[in-house]
Amino acid sequence: MKPLIYGYLRAPDETPDDELDRLVSELQRFAEAEGFCYATTFFECQEGSRSAFEELVAELTRAEARHVVVPSLEHLSGHRLLCGQMIERLECVANACVLTPDSA
Structure with missing residues (x-):
């Protein structure tokens, strides 16, 4: 069985649907x-929110995916320190x- 991988991206309201589709397809191809095995994509839609990240x-943790x-x-954060904290x-x-x- 292939290991699970989850996608995550920021998707502000002004992001066109075709751009989101393109990004998700890119993640799935990768x-x-x-x-x-691509499980699903978590979309962070509200600027400054981390609710999708916490989900x-x-x-x-629940799926024991890595x-x-x-x-x-x-897409984690445009701020270098916050991005580092999210990766950590x-x-x-x-x-x-x-x-x-x-990165591959």
């Missing part, structure tokens, strides 16, 4: 190419690593 952490893919690290939370709480399509 997962397939790298031998993962992601809970799901990773991988997250994002289009770029900026995924690593420490969910024992998960963050991948990007260009």
Whole structure:
């Protein structure tokens, strides 16, 4: 059985649907190419919110999954320190690593 991988991305209201579809497809293609089973995508829709991120952490823990893919690290946060803290939370709480399509 292939290991699970979950997608996460920021999706503000002004993001066109076709752009979101393109990003999700990119994540799914990456997962397939790298031998993962793409489970689902967590969308952070509200600026400054981390509710989808917290749902992601809970799901990773529940499913004992260890991988997250994002289009770029900026989808976690555009702020370097906050991005680092979010990666650390995924690593420490969910024992998960963050991948990007260009990291393979």
